[in-house]
Amino acid sequence: MPSKSSSETQMIGVVGMGSFGTAVANMLAEKNPVLVYARKEEVVREINETHTTSGRKVHPDILATFDPEELCRRCNILFFMVPSAAYFEVIRKFAPFLYPYHLIIHGTKGLALNLEEGQTLEKIEKLKREQILTMSEVILQETVAVRVGCLAGPNISTELILGHPAATVIASHYNEVILEGQRLLRSERFQVYGNSDIIGVELSGVLKNIIAIAAGALAGLGLGENAKGLLISRGMVEMVHLSKALGGSVQSVIGLAGVGDLVTTCNSVHSRNFTVGYRLAKGEPLAQILNSMEEVAEGINTIRIVNAFIKTAGLRAPITENLYRVLFEDLQIEEALQFLMKYPFSVDVDFV
Ligand SMILES: NC(=O)C1=CN([C@@H]2O[C@H](COP(=O)(O)OP(=O)(O)OC[C@H]3O[C@@H](n4cnc5c(N)ncnc54)[C@H](OP(=O)(O)O)[C@@H]3O)[C@@H](O)[C@H]2O)C=CC1
Numbered sequence: 001m002p003s004k005s006s007s008e009t010q011m012i013g014v015v016g017m018g019s020f021g022t023a024v025a026n027m028l029a030e031k032n033p034v035l036v037y038a039r040k041e042e043v044v045r046e047i048n049e050t051h052t053t054s055g056r057k058v059h060p061d062i063l064a065t066f067d068p069e070e071l072c073r074r075c076n077i078l079f080f081m082v083p084s085a086a087y088f089e090v091i092r093k094f095a096p097f098l099y100p101y102h103l104i105i106h107g108t109k110g111l112a113l114n115l116e117e118g119q120t121l122e123k124i125e126k127l128k129r130e131q132i133l134t135m136s137e138v139i140l141q142e143t144v145a146v147r148v149g150c151l152a153g154p155n156i157s158t159e160l161i162l163g164h165p166a167a168t169v170i171a172s173h174y175n176e177v178i179l180e181g182q183r184l185l186r187s188e189r190f191q192v193y194g195n196s197d198i199i200g201v202e203l204s205g206v207l208k209n210i211i212a213i214a215a216g217a218l219a220g221l222g223l224g225e226n227a228k229g230l231l232i233s234r235g236m237v238e239m240v241h242l243s244k245a246l247g248g249s250v251q252s253v254i255g256l257a258g259v260g261d262l263v264t265t266c267n268s269v270h271s272r273n274f275t276v277g278y279r280l281a282k283g284e285p286l287a288q289i290l291n292s293m294e295e296v297a298e299g300i301n302t303i304r305i306v307n308a309f310i311k312t313a314g315l316r317a318p319i320t321e322n323l324y325r326v327l328f329e330d331l332q333i334e335e336a337l338q339f340l341m342k343y344p345f346s347v348d349v350d351f352v
């Protein structure tokens, strides 16, 4: 294992300079030198020369590289901030340069599939839990890294970039990962909580995107705040049951990364998932919405994966199932709403 000089150990690496990666890199740069990785040479040049990317300000002390080996050599602590769809590709690019001493925290609110070559979700009959991976599971499967954590919470990047007060959860089985995350990110404007249930925290961030799409649809239909309160509360119950089935704890869902992020995302026009639901309710086809969006709305792929999983597991998740039919079959949003209003939910809270 290569040794490292002490002057280099404080440089923090960030992979992915999209909207969230940029917000987190800027916060990290308030305390430590930061080296960011972007795959495109022009993005690296723009960051190094103009301290901007995609119109966003980049902290002047941030340096950029498109060399994964350089990032891994110079940084012990790495934040991976790329969408789930790119995860295997990105992690495999970095894996040859990662060692067990690296500490990795990711901020991705999506799932990946662990299928055999040539298999797709559409082709397989059953989708079992072991075929679904959270991003920490991808990192552990694909690299020799051990100390892995995630970062999740109500963290709309446009608000973080403005310096508005916010908080997040760093979750890991390793207390040192939580402590490092807190040391690096905590400030007067940003509070950092810890949680040892990494799967539950990851799933909270993943599953709230489904409910945020539904919240956007309610807003698009102009159905008001009572309907939103109903959705958020039933959405939380659905998240609890799905998270438990996938290996998360109830506590994580009712904490900041679950309910906290659920409330934020269901109320924010800055949320991409909320926006997808809103535009669907206004009559735009999904393909048109996706073609025009430059940033990722993780909830769409999450609905595909979770819908396949619940069918295999024999579970019911009425909001997810109905959204699946709206997105991928020909159910109209108004019909989905009617179905949900008639659904025989009878117990208010059935998980404590
Ligand atoms: N935005 C937000 O408010 C928040 C987002 N998140 C989560 O963070 C994750 C990232 O979101 P966000 O930053 O908003 O996404 P964006 O779409 O804004 O940015 C994605 C970034 O990933 C990079 N990327 C994509 N594919 C690859 C690849 N194959 N190799 C290398 N780099 C790649 C993109 O680079 P390129 O420009 O080259 O395509 C871009 O820098 C998502 O899972 C999201 O749910 C979590 C909390 C808040």
Ligand SMILES: O=C(CO)COP(=O)(O)O
Pocket: 109, 153, 154, 155, 156, 157, 209, 212, 261, 264, 265, 270, 271, 272, 273, 274, 296, 297, 298
């Ligand atoms: O997760 C987020 C805020 O916490 C961002 O949500 P969107 O991905 O829907 O924009």
